[in-house]
Amino acid sequence: MRAGTTLGLDTLERWMQAVVMHADGAEAGLRSRPARRLVAAAARDPSAVVLPSKQLGSLERIEIYAHMYYARLVEVMEAEYPTVRQLLGPRAFADACRRYVAKHPSRARLLNGLSASFPDFLARTLPRSHRHGLAVDIARIERAMEDVFDAPAATPMTAAEFAAVGERTRLAVNPALVLLELRYPANAYMNALRRGVRPRIPRPRASRVIVFRRGFQVLRREQDAEQFRLLKALVAGKPLAAAVRASMGRSTGNADRVARRLRGWFEEWAGSHLFVKGDAPRLQ
């Protein structure tokens, strides 16, 4: 009798998962400690667990699943990070995705959170260079675009509601808004690519980017330092006047000029639907 014929359901599932998810392929998976601990005999002879067909051997049949596991998840990430892929090149990008998936296998029913920590992974694992630093920042933007796409819907504030806002009002922020502080001018680089320009890899320059959804359109836009600081304070839940004081404290110029700037920012943000009615749910 083959060793595999008496194996229980739980053992078979854990064994198959250990083999097909192994970072170095099914053959390495068969010899891995977790797989051997479950079914030692399969390390020498995989037909103990999986029968061959007329055309394929046992290992080849397991390899179909092992190949599909990484191929499918890399494909998902290719769709999520098109600019990072372009910057790193298809092979290096696929390799990074495989290493990421091996280190951070999915624990969720849905795929939309699979690559949530991919930007941090790239930051930890890519070599130090301006190209790679830029790739990390672009990954943060592209990840934010995914999060914003899926964020809960909320109703934007009307002009009349804005007019009624007082000094102590805490504005409800659109759940489809992400604020990013970056080391490189990543948004400008992405815009240049979109225009068909092949820009040079830029030197580090701090940039602040908001990624948001207006209606069903996911948008991204650079903000200047003070504007970003104020928005960050509002997102943190500070009352309007306190947020303005905290963020504009170092601002110079007369009161009219400051008021004009503030009015311009709020008009831009209102037009972008960054503030919404009531207590909107927050993006996790």
Add this chain to the structure above:
Amino acid sequence: MRTQHFRHITSKWPAMDWFEIVSENFIDTGGRPMYFLDQVAERYPIAMHGVSLSVGSTDPVDFVFLDKLKALAKRVKARWLGDHVCWTGVAGLNGHDLYPVPYTEEGLRHMVSRVRIIQDYLEQPLVLENPSTYLTFAASSMPEEEFIARLAEEADCALLLDVNNVYVTCRNHDLDPVAYLEAIPVERVVQIHLAGHTDNGTHCIDTHDGRVVDAVWDLYARVMARAGGRATLLEWDADIPKFSVLQQEVRKAARFRSELREAAA
């Protein structure tokens, strides 16, 4: 229903009997997909077909996920709610693939129990689909078709018969697809799937990226002759063409059914 066709569907309102969605594509998302789905669900019946229920897994049933499925089913007034005879992960992980269950008495008992729990919780029958499989466990003690027939009977659930999957599975396991189909209790089948696949010579992969091949149409005709017509869905999930191409394939399936009706009359 695929993202690429949202605008076409909601502007042309094509003459279709119903649409199917991949349930997971409309869970935990609050933007464009739900906006379009709500409109489509107003005008067409919706079938929810999932890929992550992992009915065959030995992990505990995920009731949080079931709550989400249930809420979506209520929102779109889902006509059917289903998934596959498979597992997708164990020990808290998810491979996002349809892994085969060993067709054993233990596997059957486990799945029957899980289907009953899930159906009770969802308060509607589950529609389970035969998967495309690429390996056979040495532990299996019965053919897949017998496992599925007994599962449907003992768990009292409905079946979605994917004719392309029958073809792919039988090619991969050197089995006779006609004998497979004859072992499936057609009275439990509420829905049929058709799709294209990739033939690699040594094995077939269920890629859903092309037209239905003639051999699968032949099997479909056999099923229709035996079942006397069933709601039929064309799946096309990769290299997705214009909606008009999908409609051609859907019309072809309808022609098969009407020819059979005429022959029977």
